[in-house]
Amino acid sequence: MDTLNILLKQLQSMWVGLVSALPNFVIALVVLLITWIVAKFARNIADRLTSHTGMRPSLQGLIETLIGIAIWVLGILIAATIILPGLTPASLVAGLGIGTVAIGFAFQDIFENFLAGILIMLRKKMRIGDMISCEGIEGRVEHIALRETYVRKLSNELSVVPNSVLFKNPVEIITDEDERRHEIVAGVSYDTDLEVARDVIRKAVGTAEGVNTDKRIDVFAREFNSSSIDFTVRWWAGSKPLAMHQTRDTVIRNINRMLNEAGIEIPFPYVTNTFKEPLRLVRDDEPEGARQS
CATH class of the missing domain: 2.30.30.60 (SH3 type barrels.)
Structure with missing residues (x-):
């Protein structure tokens, strides 16, 4: 009976404590409701202010998110102190410090990506x-x-x-600027007048569609290749990959056409074979016995 009485007294005291804490719970809920309203209102104001600054959308979203998080953290701390009157700001800070260290070790990669995302949004480049x-x-x-x-x-x-x-x-x-330089390699045969070939290639590039002729077109002799003398050909055009493919197509077709019109050979690879012993040439109509002899 003594045990039962003790248990009933404990339940009664818990019920009394719960009933006495109900006003604090209600006030805490009201604080959280006010926090939600203030956070929403603050984010709308931040959206209006940042929309007139020319700031990138991702950075605008970051600012709105950080403002909302700050308001919610403050509101939750106020609600916690209302529900638990014995909870002091010093104990909250100490608890948050220990919790932050533990969470930081557990979610190191997540926080690393989070901080990297903030720094990337603050950059002026990479839009x-x-x-x-x-x-x-x-x-x-x-x-x-x-x-x-x-x-x-x-x-x-x-x-x-x-x-x-x-x-x-x-x-x-790649598209930081509207234009960028493109490059190909064009080869001509060894018996070609290189000055003439250079002029023909430069003219072919200058007449290609999409090439910016206001900027310099470079045609430099590059190297002595196995079967050709190669030129490095460079020009300026749009920076997007589609512009690169389009101008490269027109440049290559123009160079091929104008070199052919000028009678300049674009050589195939030549292969020279050497043998230790002389080879005997055999005709197709030669008898089999004569071939073996």
Whole structure:
């Protein structure tokens, strides 16, 4: 009976404590409701302010997210102190510090990508729609999130790249400028007048569609190859991959046509075979016995 009485008294005290704490729960819920309203209102204000600054959309979203997180953290801390009056700001900070260290070790990669995403958004380079190349991944940037970046390959596959990869490794931004320089190698036979060949190739490139003739067209003798003397041919055109393929197509076709019109040979590879002993030439109509003799 004593045990039963003790248990009943404990249940009664717990019930009394719960009833007495109900007002605190209600006030905490009201605080959380107010926090939700304030966070939503603050994000709308931040959206209106940042939309007039010319800031990239991903960075606008980051600012709105950080403002919302800060308001929610403050609201949750206030609600926690209301529910648990004995909880002091010092104990909250100490608890958050220990918890942050533990969470940091457990989710190191996630936080690394998160911080890398923030730093990438703060960069002026690598905008949405840019063609990039990094660690064997080449494609168009579709979206920059806090933890990963979505890159659409030229063959239409989507690559989800962790932001830490793009932050720690060199990234080539192919479309950073409207134009870039393109290059091919063109070869002519050894008996060709190289000055004439140079002029013909330069004229062929200058008349190709899509080539920017306001910038310099380079035609440099490159090397003595096995069956040809090679030229390095360089020109300026659009930076997008489609522009590169289109101008390269027209440049190669123009060079081939104009070299043929000028009577300049574009040689095939020549192979010279040497033998230790003289070879005997045999005609097809020669008798079998004569062949063996």
